[in-house]
Amino acid sequence: MAQIERDRWHNALTPQLRLKLEQDKQMLYVRFDGPSQLGRLHVRLTIRDDFDRTRVPPLAGGPTTDEIARTIWGPYRFRPGVDGADQDGRTAAALPLEAGDRTRLAVDPTVRPAWYEGVEGEERWRRQYRTATIRLWGDCEAEGHKPWRLSFGVTQDGRWAQTGRVVGS
Numbered sequence: 001m002a003q004i005e006r007d008r009w010h011n012a013l014t015p016q017l018r019l020k021l022e023q024d025k026q027m028l029y030v031r032f033d034g035p036s037q038l039g040r041l042h043v044r045l046t047i048r049d050d051f052d053r054t055r056v057p058p059l060a061g062g063p064t065t066d067e068i069a070r071t072i073w074g075p076y077r078f079r080p081g082v083d084g085a086d087q088d089g090r091t092a093a094a095l096p097l098e099a100g101d102r103t104r105l106a107v108d109p110t111v112r113p114a115w116y117e118g119v120e121g122e123e124r125w126r127r128q129y130r131t132a133t134i135r136l137w138g139d140c141e142a143e144g145h146k147p148w149r150l151s152f153g154v155t156q157d158g159r160w161a162q163t164g165r166v167v168g169s
Helices: 003-011 065-070 118-129
Strands: 018-023 027-034 041-047 076-080 096-097 103-109 134-144 148-154 160-162 164-168
Touching: 003 041, 003 160, 018 134, 027 096, 041 076, 076 096, 148 160
Parallel strands: none
Antiparallel strands: 018 027, 018 160, 027 103, 041 096, 041 134, 076 103, 134 148, 160 164
């Protein structure tokens, strides 16, 4: 019974985060709305692919499994080397946030993979993700609590996304 109560309390304290893309500034805004009982929250954001390609077998003569895995299949990546982003732009360094804090991370359009060749390949890549949602994981840690993994779908129209749903601006 005690474990059930701890799990219920953990769920009640799930961090309320909002994310929003501002395309013209190439910035992803992150806002921690609460609960304030968590104190300082550390949030690590990871850009997810548009869908899981690990079960898709590679085609003969096509890209390798490793090349497919290194590609960010979506419209944006974190700007490599900025805000603690890794060299691929998939993950940014953990952000320390207090309730009510807001910060921003630099983002860039993703780089088309080499096998999307030439001008036509670039155009096809841009067309594929022109209005696509940016999918992210938000791994959150607060002292004295088990971690949370939150899912976000950030649209490109400037609306705030909140833990699995889009909310008004």
